[in-house]
Amino acid sequence: MPRKSVDVSPPVRKTQDRSTETRMRLVECAIECLAEMGYAGATTPVIAERANVTRGALQYHFASRTDLDMAVIDHVANELNFKLDAESLAGRPIEERVRQVIDTYWATFSSRTFRAALHIWLAITNDPSLAAPLRAHMQGMSEAIEGTWGTLFNDLGRTPEELRTMRHVAMGAARGFAVELIFHPGEKGVRERELLTRMVMSQLQPVAPGDRPARASSKREPARTPSREPTRAPRRKPAAPHK
Incomplete structure (x- = not known):
């Protein structure tokens, strides 16, 4: 048995x-x-x-309700960041890396999860007691995503400021189009996603150290005081002789 x-x-x-x-x-x-x-x-x-x-x-x-809201926001962050295996993807060609990033952002911002987070953001923006912890929480999310970009594109010779700017542009574009899709649910944005991918790829092409333009010096030369010549009294015409 x-x-x-x-x-x-x-x-x-x-x-x-x-x-x-x-x-x-x-x-x-x-x-x-x-x-x-x-x-x-x-x-x-x-x-x-x-x-x-x-x-x-x-x-x-x-x-509290705020704790539940933060958990929803964390779920969005996980979708944006932890679906990317940054360490293994970092060794792939740049086109594959960029496409993976843009596809992940596009899918996440078009999802029901992001729409839920959007309702939270819009609802508590005008409530300082709720908006302050949300901003602090989102700052930690932003730092985590920034670290992922640093791992993915560390070999391209780009400064952290350049990567941060490109990340803001890429995420902002994908997020903005996702909001537009709320009013046009039948659209997929295939051409827009491809255009965004190519834009990011063009901006992230490797830069050799010698090819980077030198930054202008931030030191300002002291203003020069214009030299003034001594004022001379105008010459008087000689008086005409008396006849």
């Missing part, structure tokens, strides 16, 4: 796994509700009901 398999997994690990699954389900349901109903409609009771958990379970994982 065959023996029944016995689950010997530690109880603590099972509890941790269930807790992680519940947390992820809450984040996913928050994204669904935000994308469908907007920020005002996606209340915590609605999200808890969608996730099939109690409000107490939601508060156990997220003490």
